[in-house]
Amino acid sequence: MSFFARTRKPATSSVRQLFGLQVATRLDADPRVQRAAIDAAQVYYYPDFLDDATCDRLIAMIDAHRRPSTLLSDRNDQGFRTSDSCDMDRWSPDVQPTDEAIATLLGIDAAHGETMQGQRYAPGQHFRAHHDYFHSTESYWERMQKEGGQRTWTAMIYLNAVEEGGATWFPQAGIKVAPKRGLLLTWNNMKPDGSPNEATIHEGMPVVAGTKYVVTKWFREDRWIK
Ligand SMILES: O=C(O)CCC(=O)C(=O)O
Numbered sequence: 519m520s521f522f523a524r525t526r527k528p529a530t531s532s533v534r535q536l537f538g539l540q541v542a543t544r545l546d547a548d549p550r551v552q553r554a555a556i557d558a559a560q561v562y563y564y565p566d567f568l569d570d571a572t573c574d575r576l577i578a579m580i581d582a583h584r585r586p587s588t589l590l591s592d593r594n595d596q597g598f599r600t601s602d603s604c605d606m607d608r609w610s611p612d613v614q615p616t617d618e619a620i621a622t623l624l625g626i627d628a629a630h631g632e633t634m635q636g637q638r639y640a641p642g643q644h645f646r647a648h649h650d651y652f653h654s655t656e657s658y659w660e661r662m663q664k665e666g667g668q669r670t671w672t673a674m675i676y677l678n679a680v681e682e683g684g685a686t687w688f689p690q691a692g693i694k695v696a697p698k699r700g701l702l703l704t705w706n707n708m709k710p711d712g713s714p715n716e717a718t719i720h721e722g723m724p725v726v727a728g729t730k731y732v733v734t735k736w737f738r739e740d741r742w743i744k
Pocket residue numbers: 637645650684685686687720721722723732734
């Protein structure tokens with residue numbers, strides 16, 4: 519193998535490897551959780567993770583605080599992520615129980631979790647195909663190393679059903695998830711060896727009718743809260 523080929527290979531990581539194993543083992547043992555029947559990635563569903571009242575409270579918070587979504591990428595692609603989003607304050611009494619319940623479900627110390635993001639998509643709005651993990655070729659990479667390192671697991675909760683459209687599509691893994699109120703979807707962005715899993719590429723498909731509300735939480739390999 520040439521030097522060039524070796525340096526291009528994404529780095530494996532024993533810490534991320536352990537996250538993959540420990541979280542998957544915990545989810546596999548949880549009767550409320552189902553694993554998606556695919557080999558390309560570790561993807562799990564938890565129906566009715568949140569009750570109606572909690573979904574309504576989170577939706578109201580998103581409506582009160584939403585701003586046009588931003589991207590971390592160096593690409594300045596205006597049409598890539600057209601939704602609105604906002605930070606969900608982890609210390610707010612309306613957020614804290616959900617924030618902690620997600621960390622407990624996965625068995626990850628809540629300090630590894632970034633601030634939960636609320637997201638709202640109106641008809642025609644979408645989030646184009648992307649990976650949640652950080653790319654070492656981007657300029658943010660160095661900063662992210664100091665701020666908790668790579669992202670491992672993503673947890674997303676759909677807060678409402680959408681009349682038409684708005685599914686989360688994993689074209690390589692072959693999964694399409696339609697929004698359903700209270701449904702939690704979680705996946706490992708890494709492969710079992712701890713290197714980035716390209717097959718986790720996913721998109722928030724355009725909403726056709728109705729409005730879509732979700733919250734998303736990303737967990738880092740190191741503590742995000744110091
Ligand atoms: O809204 C969706 O279905 C996907 C959202 C997403 O991929 C993200 O927030 O990283």
